[in-house]
Amino acid sequence: MSLKEKVVQGATCICDFGSTPDFLKVLTQSKFYINDNQGAKKLAATNKDIGPTFEKNTFGSCKKMSNAPCNAVVTEWSAFYEKEKYSPPDGYILLQDSKATCPIGGKDCIKILKSGQIGVPSKKNFSTGDEELQSQVNPFVDLKNDRSPNDNKSIL
Template structure:
């Protein structure tokens, strides 16, 4: 699992036979969060998230059905991380390279484009940031004066 991101609510998924992506909804649990400072939006997705588990439940037109509208249904997930399990729902976490099976598209036809995680720096992260490095990677922002009122900031 090293260096692989966990999948969370809002992950962007795509079917090999669809025309548009859809966002994953976690319906199996309301307790475990990742990459969510307030623990309110980024529920961890597990291999138990099956069925109609997308926001729109469609990937647009389905090439397997002569471009008829897709009705996205997940019957199983593969390549989940079996060393970390959440109870309930007794589910193993999904990773960025996990794939889902649809009864129309077949095994592993649905992949994860984006895991749903985003960087949310906390105040302690900003205070501990290397000023020299930050000035090179983000020259627009004055990291050492980030939390000071505008009138107290030093001139660039």
């Protein structure tokens, strides 16, 4: 798998023949969450998420249909991770380089632009973070002044 992100609900997808992205919607299960402390938003997407499985079910206008409106439908997924299976729906986890087939666009015409996972800093990240690196990544937070050297408490 080597550092590939797992795909979750809300992943940004695009079709090679469409004009706009759409967001993946997990409809096959409601039990397995990834990158979601509350277990309410980031459902794990699997190769069983087929059919009209996007929020708007359209990628805008379709070049394959003379720029008529797209009606996004997934018939199959490829390049999923076969070592991690969720049951139900007996599906393998999708990865950021997984691709979907549409009956109009053909094999692997739908790609994942963003996995849907979002990094959420925790208190520990602030208390143990490198001050110089944090000042470059987030210049609005001054760890030197917001954290006491004795108690390792963060500003969160």
